[in-house]
Amino acid sequence: xxxxxxxxxxxxxxxxxxxxxxxxxxxxxxxxxxxxxxxxxxxxxxxxxxxxxxxxxxxxxxxxxxxxxxxxxxxxxxxxxxxxxxxxxxxxxxxxxxxxxxxxxxxxxxxxxxxxxxxxxxxxxxxxxxxxxxxxxxxxxxxxxxxxxxxxxxxxxxxxxxxxxxxxxxxxxxxxxxxxxxxxxxxxxxxxxxxxxxxxxxxxxxxxxxxxxxxxxxxxxxxxxxxxxxxxxxxxxxxxxxxxxxxxxxxxxxxxxxxxxxxxxxxxxxxxxxxxxxxxxxxxxxxx
Amino acid sequence: xxxxxxxxxxxxxxxxxxxxxxxxxxxxxxxxxxxxxxxxxxxxxxxxxxxxxxxxxxxxxxxxxxxxxxxxxxxxxxxxxxxxxxxxxxxxxxxxxxxxxxxxxxxxxxxxxxxxxxxxxxxxxxxxxxxxxxxxxxxxxxxxxxxxxxxxxxxxxxxxxxxxxxxxxxxxxxxxxxxxxxxxxxxxxxxxxxxxxxxxxxxxxxxxxxxxxxxxxxxxxxxxxxxxxxxxxxxxxxxxxxxxxxxxxxxxxxxxxxxxxxxxxxxxxxxx
Numbered sequence: 001x002x003x004x005x006x007x008x009x010x011x012x013x014x015x016x017x018x019x020x021x022x023x024x025x026x027x028x029x030x031x032x033x034x035x036x037x038x039x040x041x042x043x044x045x046x047x048x049x050x051x052x053x054x055x056x057x058x059x060x061x062x063x064x065x066x067x068x069x070x071x072x073x074x075x076x077x078x079x080x081x082x083x084x085x086x087x088x089x090x091x092x093x094x095x096x097x098x099x100x101x102x103x104x105x106x107x108x109x110x111x112x113x114x115x116x117x118x119x120x121x122x123x124x125x126x127x128x129x130x131x132x133x134x135x136x137x138x139x140x141x142x143x144x145x146x147x148x149x150x151x152x153x154x155x156x157x158x159x160x161x162x163x164x165x166x167x168x169x170x171x172x173x174x175x176x177x178x179x180x181x182x183x184x185x186x187x188x189x190x191x192x193x194x195x196x197x198x199x200x201x202x203x204x205x206x207x208x209x210x211x212x213x214x215x216x217x218x219x220x221x222x223x224x225x226x227x228x229x230x231x232x233x234x235x236x237x238x239x240x241x242x243x244x245x246x247x248x249x250x251x252x253x254x255x256x257x258x259x260x261x262x263x264x265x266x267x268x269x270x271x272x273x274x275x276x277x278x279x280x281x282x283x284x285x286x287x288x
Numbered sequence: 289x290x291x292x293x294x295x296x297x298x299x300x301x302x303x304x305x306x307x308x309x310x311x312x313x314x315x316x317x318x319x320x321x322x323x324x325x326x327x328x329x330x331x332x333x334x335x336x337x338x339x340x341x342x343x344x345x346x347x348x349x350x351x352x353x354x355x356x357x358x359x360x361x362x363x364x365x366x367x368x369x370x371x372x373x374x375x376x377x378x379x380x381x382x383x384x385x386x387x388x389x390x391x392x393x394x395x396x397x398x399x400x401x402x403x404x405x406x407x408x409x410x411x412x413x414x415x416x417x418x419x420x421x422x423x424x425x426x427x428x429x430x431x432x433x434x435x436x437x438x439x440x441x442x443x444x445x446x447x448x449x450x451x452x453x454x455x456x457x458x459x460x461x462x463x464x465x466x467x468x469x470x471x472x473x474x475x476x477x478x479x480x481x482x483x484x485x486x487x488x489x490x491x492x493x494x495x496x497x498x499x500x501x502x503x504x505x506x507x508x509x510x511x512x513x514x515x516x517x518x519x520x521x522x523x524x525x526x527x528x529x530x531x532x533x534x535x536x537x538x539x540x541x542x543x544x545x546x547x548x549x550x551x552x553x554x555x556x557x558x559x560x
Contacts, residue, residue, distance in 0.1 A: 009461055112538055
């Protein structure tokens with residue numbers, strides 16, 4: 001009897017997770033593949049359509065637009081985050097008073113709901129009464145159409161997202177910088193290495209893993225971008241801020257195109273996983 | 289020269305800190321300023337008023353939403369801590385067939401973008417008739433692959449002797465986990481607790497999908513719909529007041545627990 005219990009007790013202990021895993025992860029993965037092959041609005045019966053959803057996807061102008069917008073977002077977001085986070089981490093790495101205060105200040109937006117951040121920045125970006133444009137005008141500059149110009153709106157959202165997330169990367173870069181012993185820089189100085197050489201050959205290798213992480217997390221973040229355009233622009237103007245996730249949401253819960261939105265989801269997910277794998281390979285090659 | 293450099297450093301850091309803190313300060317001041325004066329940039333409210341807050345309380349069931357959010361986040365966090373440490377314990381300290389398969393499945397689920405499971409999970413909720421119930425917010429959030437792996441890691445560092453001794457004393461596995469081992473892995477419990485609570489508190493996409501009834505909405509969801517819908521009547525002050533109320537619980541928690549917040553988030557970043 002005791003031996004029997006010993007045998008099944010591990011399975012009892014993992015059973016809450018196994019049930020959960022099956023129901024909310026494994027079954028959905030399989031079901032999403034079924035959905036891709038069907039046309040379904042939840043209410044009427046599913047209709048088998050073969051690969052029609054894929055055909056539709058490739059000729060869907062809005063799908064390409066959402067992909068392009070995500071690309072723009074990532075293209076602005078990643079370099080901005082790396083440069084600003086590294087810049088701030090560099091200053092925090094010096095011997096300074098109140099380091100933990102500065103750290104906590106930079107980190108504050110990271111913990112606060114994206115909803116709050118977006119409502120706040122919608123006002124900061126306001127055309128006439130926005131705080132940023134008022135500051136620009138008082139400096140004698142022109143106001144910027146942050147959210148109403150289709151060429152700028154996605155960049156504005158990327159800047160806001162950078163402001164929200166950069167504190168996390170400051171901390172991670174700081175951890176990376178602190179792994180480098182000060183004596184390395186001193187030795188380099190004695191050898192006559194320039195500041196740039198020190199940065200290139202001592203600092204960069206130490207923070208490479210963090211840069212890699214910023215790229216991965218920002219790519220995932222770009223494809224998950226939702227609440228910011230949902231609140232600020234609803235994807236506009238002229239679909240210039242229609243993000244991948246917002247488009248999935250609109251297809252699924254605006255039009256109830258379950259099959260097509262599942263196809264979009266899988267497609268974007270494959271792109272995310274592809275980017276992650278390519279970057280992993282790239283980083284591993286660097287290391288060898 | 290050195291002093292000049294120091295001053296420059298503090299100057300830059302202070303400007304940067306203000307860039308991150310001032311907008312929040314502006315938001316709080318604006319939410320206390322009469323509508324017609326909000327546009328003026330000032331450090332103190334011009335004509336202090338609480339009207340925006342009383343207007344908001346009248347227009348939306350914000351206290352009910354606060355209660356829903358607290359309830360959902362608390363139960364989800366509790367579930368993740370309990371189930372996460374059970375599964376993590378089994379992976380770290382028990383031998384059974386399929387253990388490696390389970391381990392790799394968990395790693396696989398972590399690399400899976402959430403977009404894939406989103407639509408099917410909604411369909412499951414429809415079939416369970418859980419749309420417009422808090423169960424839809426709580427039950428899918430009761431487990432987390434990240435938590436399991438973190439707990440597994442923590443349990444691996446605990447010597448087997450401790451467990452054997454407890455077993456000789458007649459403790460079952462559950463008592464071993466929750467009475468003997470939990471006190472030894474407090475940092476991991478805090479990390480997972482903060483992360484899970486925050487994720488639940490800040491999540492808005494899933495509530496938007498499964499909750500339509502106003503009384504059951506979470507706070508970020510209600511505030512979102514208030515901000516985008518017509519009900520704030522384009523009044524800036526009321527919108528900002530609702531955002532302040534949404535931010536306040538986390539800001540207060542952050543002020544007291546910032547060290548833990550930063551550690552937790554940093555460790556969740558490193559996992560990727």
